[in-house]
Amino acid sequence: MQPLLEVQDLRVSFPVRGGEVQAVRGIGFHIQPGEAVAIVGESGCGKSVTAQAIMRLLPQHPARIREGTIRFQGKDLLRLKEREMQSIRGKDIGMIFQDPMTSLNPTMTIGRQITEVLHKHQRLTASEAKRRAIDMLEMVGIPHPASRFSQYPHEFSGGMRQRAMIAMALACRPALLIADEPTTALDVTIQAQILRVLKSLQREFGTSIILITHDLGIVADLCDRVIVMYAGQIVETGTKREIFKQPQHPYTRGLLRSLPRIDRSKDEPLVPIYGTPPDLSNPPSGCPFWARCGDAMRICRERLPEKTAIGETHSASCWLLHPLAREVAR
Structure with missing residues (x-):
């Protein structure tokens, strides 16, 4: 192989x-x-x-x-x-970095950081990218993903920030x-x-x-x-x-x-x-x-x-x- x-x-x-x-x-x-x-x-x-x-x-x-x-x-x-x-x-190729707090942009919502990847590589519309991002947040085990979509990294715990990083890294499969x-x-x-x-x-x-x-x-x-x-x-x-x-x-x-x-x-x-x-x-x-x-x-x-x-x-x-x-x- x-x-x-x-x-x-x-x-x-x-x-x-x-x-x-x-x-x-x-x-x-x-x-x-x-x-x-x-x-x-x-x-x-x-x-x-x-x-x-x-x-x-x-x-x-x-x-x-x-x-x-x-x-x-x-x-x-x-x-x-x-x-x-x-x-x-x-x-x-996706990558999860060591420290999500320094890898995530503190001025952008979690949802925007995930949809940015989808817009760049898969040319999805805004509504399609949002739906995919919420699905990814749910898939990695973040509770209430629809409301978390609009929150900033400082509003997440350490484990949730790492999950958000995983969602971002896997968004494009x-x-x-x-x-x-x-x-x-x-x-x-x-x-x-x-x-x-x-x-x-x-x-x-x-x-x-x-x-x-x-x-x-x-x-x-x-x-x-x-x-x-x-x-x-x-x-x-x-x-x-x-x-x-x-x-x-x-x-x-x-x-x-x-x-x-x-x-x-x-x-x-x-x-x-x-x-x-x-x-x-x-x-x-x-x-x-x-x-x-x-x-x-x-x-x-x-x-x-x-x-x-x-x-x-x-x-x-x-x-x-x-x-x-x-x-x-x-």
């Missing part, structure tokens, strides 16, 4: 005094039609930069896309003119939805509601989803595959079951060990990942995780590990997977 989205050797950097920060360093992945894929990792690992590069929303100054291709429905998005890209944003930390700063009850909304809308519209998050706990119920990023690179990728049940990279195992679990004793402490990520203005020549890895070998600091296939859908970049590596207790 032809992938809906295919990213190859993407490299994004930000010039700084005396050099540049290599935020994304040669990543590649694909998304199939109707598939939900999570990109997980610590803050600063390149998740949001990757999403903004796909949408072509990175500022031309100072961001620089050094190399790579981003093919969506067969088109290389990096080669399109801005006018062509504007016809894709909102229509074929996009083939791909990028959800960048859609549950940040929301309490656990609202988080669960937002994830249920995304899951039901995916089933109804067949939309592919890229869920960007640092929280593996919200991935299990929504996503089919997981991509683990660290220091601007993909260190492991696999199905949800493979990542949760058989993690192969020490960083992935560290993320899982640091999660609270209900089957742990209340006196059992969480195990953090000690240390800090590397400075990407001067990235290490070897594995970016070696300084924080308890199983690091000499070769880890000297050479970057190649991707090793563990199965048909599972791979990781770690020297411990090399046939000559020492046995390590998992």
Whole structure:
């Protein structure tokens, strides 16, 4: 099956005094039609930069896309003119941003912000666009959508603003939805509601989803595959079951060990990942995780590990997977 989205050797950097920060360093992945894929990792690992590069929303100054291709429905998005890209944003690719309060226009009603997308991409009349917008607000679970249509963002709660963002992103039935930390700063009850909304809308519209998050706990119920990023690179990728049940990279195992679990004793402490990520203005020549890895070998600091296939859908970049590596207790 032809992938809906295919990213190859993407490299994004930000010039700084005396050099540049290599935020994304040669990543590649694909998304199939109707598939939900999570990109997980610590803050600063390149998740949001990757999403903004796909949408072509990175500022031309100072961001620089050094190399790579981003093919969506067969088109290389990096080669399109801005006018062509504007016809894709909102229509074929929707995006939910991290903070709805700063993403929504405080001077415009919620209804007007949704209908603006419909007017631009679907040429609906005012009455048709209003009816569609109210239907979308109802679909994402906003009570009394007809009256909420005329309200402003400050009149909505945090969870309702996020739902309004989802309604706006899905108004034109996009083939791909990028959800960048859609549950940040929301309490656990609202988080669960937002994830249920995304899951039901995916089933109804067949939309592919890229869920960007640092929280593996919200991935299990929504996503089919997981991509683990660290220091601007993909260190492991696999199905949800493979990542949760058989993690192969020490960083992935560290993320899982640091999660609270209900089957742990209340006196059992969480195990953090000690240390800090590397400075990407001067990235290490070897594995970016070696300084924080308890199983690091000499070769880890000297050479970057190649991707090793563990199965048909599972791979990781770690020297411990090399046939000559020492046995390590998992």
